[in-house]
Amino acid sequence: MSEKDGVKDVLVLNEQIYSMCDVWPLSNSYKKFVMYASYLFVHLVVMNMNLYDVIGDLTETVKNITDSAIMTTTFLMIFQIRFSKLIRDVIITVKEELANGDFENINELDLYLSYNKISNKFGKYAIRGSFITWLWWYTGPLLHVLLSGSVTGKGNDTNSYVLPFSARAFVDYEDNFQNYMIMFVYQLPIMFVALFHTNTVSFIFNLVLHVCAKFSILSHRIQNIQVDSLSVNQFPSKIKELVNKHLKLILMAKTINSALDTILLIELIQTSIRMGVLVYMLSTEMGNFLNTLRCTLYIIAVTAILYLYSYIGECMAQESTRVIDAYYDFNWLKLSIKDQKTLLLCMIAGRRTMYITAGKVYIFSLFGFIGILKTSFGFVSLLQALV
Numbered sequence: 001m002s003e004k005d006g007v008k009d010v011l012v013l014n015e016q017i018y019s020m021c022d023v024w025p026l027s028n029s030y031k032k033f034v035m036y037a038s039y040l041f042v043h044l045v046v047m048n049m050n051l052y053d054v055i056g057d058l059t060e061t062v063k064n065i066t067d068s069a070i071m072t073t074t075f076l077m078i079f080q081i082r083f084s085k086l087i088r089d090v091i092i093t094v095k096e097e098l099a100n101g102d103f104e105n106i107n108e109l110d111l112y113l114s115y116n117k118i119s120n121k122f123g124k125y126a127i128r129g130s131f132i133t134w135l136w137w138y139t140g141p142l143l144h145v146l147l148s149g150s151v152t153g154k155g156n157d158t159n160s161y162v163l164p165f166s167a168r169a170f171v172d173y174e175d176n177f178q179n180y181m182i183m184f185v186y187q188l189p190i191m192f193v194a195l196f197h198t199n200t201v202s203f204i205f206n207l208v209l210h211v212c213a214k215f216s217i218l219s220h221r222i223q224n225i226q227v228d229s230l231s232v233n234q235f236p237s238k239i240k241e242l243v244n245k246h247l248k249l250i251l252m253a254k255t256i257n258s259a260l261d262t263i264l265l266i267e268l269i270q271t272s273i274r275m276g277v278l279v280y281m282l283s284t285e286m287g288n289f290l291n292t293l294r295c296t297l298y299i300i301a302v303t304a305i306l307y308l309y310s311y312i313g314e315c316m317a318q319e320s321t322r323v324i325d326a327y328y329d330f331n332w333l334k335l336s337i338k339d340q341k342t343l344l345l346c347m348i349a350g351r352r353t354m355y356i357t358a359g360k361v362y363i364f365s366l367f368g369f370i371g372i373l374k375t376s377f378g379f380v381s382l383l384q385a386l387v
Contacts (some may be wrong), residue, residue, distance in 0.1 A: 006109075006113055007098070007101070007109070007112060007113060007116050008116060008119075009095075009098050010116065010119040010120050010123055010206045010210075011091065011094065011095065011203075011206060013123045013124070013127070013199075013202070014123070014199055014202060014203045014206065017127065017195060017196070017199040018081070018196070018199060018203075020032070020192070020195075021033055021035075021036040021078075021192065021196070022082075023078045023081055023082050023196065024082075025081060025082060025083075025084065025087055025088040025091060026088065026091060026092075033078075033082060036189065036192070037075070037078065037079070039189055040071065040074075040075045040193070041075070043071065043165075043167060043187075043190065044068065044071060044072060044075060046167045046168045046170075047064065047068045047071070047165070047166055047167050047168075048068065049168040050064055050166050050168040051064045051065075051068065051166070053168060054166075059284070060166070062280060062281065063166055063281070064166040065273070065274075065277060066274055066277045066278065066281070067165045068166070069273060069274050070193060070194075070197060070270065070274065071165075071193050072270070073197070073263075073266050073267055073270045074193045074196055074197040074200070076266060077196070077197065077200045077267075078196055078200075080259075080262070080263050081200060081203070084259050086255050086258060086259035087259045087260075089255065090207060090252065090255055090256055090259065093252060094207065094210050097210070097214070098210075103217075104221070107220060108220060108221070111213060111216045111217050111220055112213045112214075112216075112217060114213070114216075115210070115212055115213035115216070115315075116209075116210075116213065118209060119202075119205060119206045119209050119210070122202060122205055122308075123202045123206065126198055126201070126202055126304075127195065127198050127199060127202060129301070130194050130195070130197070130198035130301055131191075131194060131195055131198075133194070133298060133301050134191055134193075134194035134195075135191065136293075136294055136297060137164065137294055137297075137298065138164045138165075138187070138188075138190070138191055140164070140294050141162045141163060141164050141184075142164075142184060144162070145161060145177075145180070161173055161174050161175070161177070161180045163180075163184065163187060164184070164187055164190075165187050165190055167183075167187070169183050170183075171183065200263075201305055201308060201309075204260055204264075204309075204312070205308060205312055207256050208256060208312040208313075208315070208316055208356060209312060209315065211249060211252055211253050211256065211316065212312070212315045212316055212319045213319075214245075214249050214252075215249055215316075215319035215320050215322065215354075216319050216322070218242065218245055218246060218249065218323055218326075219319070219322040219323045219325070219326040220326075221242060222242055222323065222326035222327060222330065223326045223329060223330070225238060225330070236339070236342060239339075239342055239343065239346060242346075243346050246323060246346075249320075250320075250352070250354065253316065253320070253354040254354070256356075257354075257355070257356055257357055260356075261357050261358060261359050261360055262359060264309065264356070264357070264358040264359070264364070265358040265359030265361070265362070267305075267309070267358070268306075268309070268358040268362060268372070271302055271305060271306055272306070272372050272375055272376050274302055275299065275302045275303065275306070275373075275376040276375075276376040276377065276378075276380045278295055278298050278299045278302060279299060279376070279377065279380045280380050281295050282295040282296065283380075303373075306369060306372055306373075307369055309356070309364045310364050310365055310366050310368060310369035310372075311366065312356060312364070313355060313356040313357075313363065313364025313365050313368075314364075314365050314366045316354050316355060316356050317353050317354065317355055317363075320352075320353050320354035324347060324351050327343060327346055327347045328347065330343060
């Protein structure tokens with residue numbers, strides 16, 4: 001894609017982040033992926049061991065679930081992204097379309113840019129914002145240790161040595177600062193969990209909005225067919241070209257949904273639960289400014305992710321429907337009876353609205369987003385009732 005057109009290859013940033021651990025599907029190396037996946041697997045094991053230890057303590061159990069939910073989801077995500085042939089094929093197709101451009105006029109370019117700019121800005125700011133939030137989440141316990149005076153022995157807080165993420169420790173760190181720092185450094189690679197998770201959200205966001213932009217361009221082309229300038233034989237060939245593009249977009253939308261619906265189902269479940277858990281944690285941390293700020297930032301990030309999935313689902317449904325509306329709004333009166341029948345067949349063949357689903361059981365939409373929030377806050381009420 002020519003940079004002078006203003007269109008950015010939004011997948012470049014996704015590739016750069018994934019390549020840090022060889023997660024990018026087009027990469028030929030697996031060394032860093034195996035190392036990081038092995039680390040995550042080991043950490044998930046010790047997190048579940050810790051969960052077994054703290055069962056009965058609701059506060060610690062909630063904290064463990066908050067950490068393990070996001071890490072388990074990210075662990076499954078990177079495997080799906082790395083080894084899915086469907087995702088690999090979609091990336092290749094999108095890369096080719098970005099390189100070719102295929103804009104017939106400035107209006108089509110503007111339609112694509114309206115989505116491309118959103119993807120570009122989201123990728124930049126979301127990944128940075130998520131990393132800052134998780135950096136705060138990671139360093140918060142150490143700041144508490146330093147500010148409480150526990151290192152010098154002047155503090156009175158006997159519970160100040162708290163790890164950033166739940167895990168069964170392999171050294172006794174609760175009253176030993178040196179051992180605490182060993183465990184603290186051991187958990188440093190978990191910082192990449194936030195980076196890869198947000199990058200996956202960005203990756204899904206970019207793929208779906210690319211298809212939405214192509215649907216938007218297609219509906220524009222249908223609406224602006226100049227019947228008067230076409231001969232009797234040109235109209236069927238023009239319609240055939242547009243129908244082929246429509247079928248190709250439908251296939252790409254279905255492929256993206258098929259490749260990601262399992263991930264999105266897991267993401268929907270864990271994100272809804274995690275939001276409720278975080279709101280509960282916020283209600284118990286109101287007396288501690290640093291912890292309150294950490295939880296607030298985390299809640300904002302989780303809510304934003306749920307909203308983004310709902311937003312792209314809404315965009316996909318609306319743009320795919322507008323293609324059918326474009327056929328319907330076409331100037332039928334200028335067509336022959338034969339061409340009118342051809343256009344009617346096009347409407348019938350492509351009238352299915354495309355959706356982004358979670359496990360084919362939930363359709364992402366802005367209306368559904370409100371329902372998710374209600375479910376999450378209902379979970380908060382349940383936790384408060386158990387205390």
